[in-house]
Amino acid sequence: MLDDFLRQSSMYQDILEEGRAEGRAEGRAKGREEGKEEGRMEGSALTARNAILALFKERFPQINRSVQKTLLTIKRPEILERLIIEIAVARDEKDALLCLLEAAQQEAQKEESDA
Numbered sequence: 001m002l003d004d005f006l007r008q009s010s011m012y013q014d015i016l017e018e019g020r021a022e023g024r025a026e027g028r029a030k031g032r033e034e035g036k037e038e039g040r041m042e043g044s045a046l047t048a049r050n051a052i053l054a055l056f057k058e059r060f061p062q063i064n065r066s067v068q069k070t071l072l073t074i075k076r077p078e079i080l081e082r083l084i085i086e087i088a089v090a091r092d093e094k095d096a097l098l099c100l101l102e103a104a105q106q107e108a109q110k111e112e113s114d115a
Helices: 002-008 010-059 065-072 077-089 093-114
Strands: none
Touching: 010 065, 010 077, 010 093, 065 093, 077 093
16 A cells, blocks of 8 residues: 555656666667667678678689678678688689688578577
8 A cells, every 4th residue: 555655656756757768768878889889890791791702703703693692691790801811812713612601601600609
């Protein structure tokens, strides 16, 4: 009964609303930060993918769509950045394709471990 009375009081309602408003504001701020970080990662991944495609086209002009499709499965910038170096020093197209497939496999393993 006393609990009901306190919960219905205007002071309790004001405190409750203030807490909710703070929670919403914190949630929005955290969401914005997460969105910015995700945008930075996507931008970094896009830049790395473009560099890899340029390397493939320059070094191995017979690039095909499967290379592009496989490359799109790799989302993590750190894997893509390492792949840039591996493609740059690959001895031949076969070696470069093997590096690409290994990178795609690493991406898949990381996604599984994140899930």
